[in-house]
Amino acid sequence: MSNILKPVELTSALIKCRSITPTSAGSIDLIISYLEPMGFTCTKLDFGQGDEKVENLYARLGSLEPNICFAGHVDVVPTGDEKSWSIDPFGGEIKKGKIWGRGAADMKSGIAAFIAAVSEFLEINKNLKDYGSISFIITSDEEGKAINGTKKVVEWLINKSEKISGCIVGEPTNVNQMGDTIKIGRRGSFTGSLIVKGIQGHVGYPDLAENPINSLLKMLEPFAKIYLDKGTNEFQPSSVMITTIDVNNDANNVIPGEVKAKFNIRFNTLHSVASLKSMLINQFDAVTKNYEFDYFCNAEPFLTSDEELKSTLQNAITKVVNVNPKQSTTGGTSDARFITKLCPVIEFGLVGKTMHKIDENVEVDDIIKLTSIYNKFLHNYFRVKKND
Numbered sequence: 421m422s423n424i425l426k427p428v429e430l431t432s433a434l435i436k437c438r439s440i441t442p443t444s445a446g447s448i449d450l451i452i453s454y455l456e457p458m459g460f461t462c463t464k465l466d467f468g469q470g471d472e473k474v475e476n477l478y479a480r481l482g483s484l485e486p487n488i489c490f491a492g493h494v495d496v497v498p499t500g501d502e503k504s505w506s507i508d509p510f511g512g513e514i515k516k517g518k519i520w521g522r523g524a525a526d527m528k529s530g531i532a533a534f535i536a537a538v539s540e541f542l543e544i545n546k547n548l549k550d551y552g553s554i555s556f557i558i559t560s561d562e563e564g565k566a567i568n569g570t571k572k573v574v575e576w577l578i579n580k581s582e583k584i585s586g587c588i589v590g591e592p593t594n595v596n597q598m599g600d601t602i603k604i605g606r607r608g609s610f611t612g613s614l615i616v617k618g619i620q621g622h623v624g625y626p627d628l629a630e631n632p633i634n635s636l637l638k639m640l641e642p643f644a645k646i647y648l649d650k651g652t653n654e655f656q657p658s659s660v661m662i663t664t665i666d667v668n669n670d671a672n673n674v675i676p677g678e679v680k681a682k683f684n685i686r687f688n689t690l691h692s693v694a695s696l697k698s699m700l701i702n703q704f705d706a707v708t709k710n711y712e713f714d715y716f717c718n719a720e721p722f723l724t725s726d727e728e729l730k731s732t733l734q735n736a737i738t739k740v741v742n743v744n745p746k747q748s749t750t751g752g753t754s755d756a757r758f759i760t761k762l763c764p765v766i767e768f769g770l771v772g773k774t775m776h777k778i779d780e781n782v783e784v785d786d787i788i789k790l791t792s793i794y795n796k797f798l799h800n801y802f803r804v805k806k807n808d
């Protein structure tokens with residue numbers, strides 16, 4: 421009897437777990453129940469306490485390198501009003517050639533496709549352990565705070581000196597059709613907050629006061645240009661957006677003593693946290709020294725330079741769906757920002773059109789195609805022949 425797993429059935433079984441972020445609702449145990457019989461050593465990694473506790477998984481088959489890793493998240497965003505859905509968001513229903521439910525696109529089908537691809541690969545290549553390894557990083561904390569998920573798993577792997585040669589994150593990267601886009605990097609995200617101080621007073625006696633709003637307007641004036649650079653071959657221009665300015669002044673005859681502002685910068689590899697910090701301090705100091713500036717950066721930009729990883733995936737895509745994928749770095753952040761500290765990482769999964777929406781769904785055919793692409797990728801990556 422064949423041990424090859426069916427990706428559409430797997431997707432359906434995963435959708436049935438109500439794994440609203442940051443819970444796994446049995447989905448990680450379900451994945452273990454598929455991986456262990458294939459010979460994977462599964463290590464469950466729980467991080468965080470109480471309500472913040474998050475289940476994660478690192479699974480590996482083999483001890484040699486190359487160790488190719490698949491990463492993904494089982495948690496999903498909330499459904500919103502379930503009455504607005506035309507189907508049960510956790511029913512995993514298959515109809516009209518599509519599979520429906522929360523997480524269908526983002527990204528339970530991606531996980532299912534990779535597990536099925538591995539089961540098919542191992543059926544033909546029973547001796548993988550003699551020349552390499554396959555591993556999985558699965559989290560249930562990607563859609564929420566992302567503190568006790570992949571970030572902590574990566575720290576744990578680095579502490580263990582675990583070697584991973586390359587990683588595919590199965591996020592829904594395609595825009596319109598299977599194979600149109602792979603992500604080879606992402607921009608960074610930098611949030612700044614500013615408190616400008618002045619001297620509170622009567623609006624009729626401006627000489628006795630100092631309005632911090634006037635200083636703030638000058639300090640933020642360069643942000644009106646929006647773009648910080650012209651972009652690179654791989655990245656769109658870095659952009660800055662003021663997200664809030666707060667004075668909380670209800671009186672029309674009082675010059676406020678303090679004003680607060682926040683802004684966010686999405687930046688490419690032309691900048692770093694240090695270069696942004698010094699650019700901003702110079703900009704602010706030119707106006708006044710009477711301010712407090714604070715910032716945090718939850719994602720640094722990265723770009724994958726592993727040509728072999730990129731071309732192996734690209735070739736597999738072209739072979740299966742006859743499309744030449746675009747290499748993109750657009751969009752928000754993903755767990756790839758953490759994995760890049762461990763190994764080269766690229767992202768490729770389903771078509772993302774309906775992700776996070778009511779009636780989320782993907783084409784059943786696309787799950788089959790994705791499984792074939794992952795399977796082809798594994799054969800090409802390990803340079804073993806595929807018996808078509």
Ligand SMILES: [Zn+2]
Pocket residue numbers: 493526527562591592
């Ligand atoms: Zn996702």
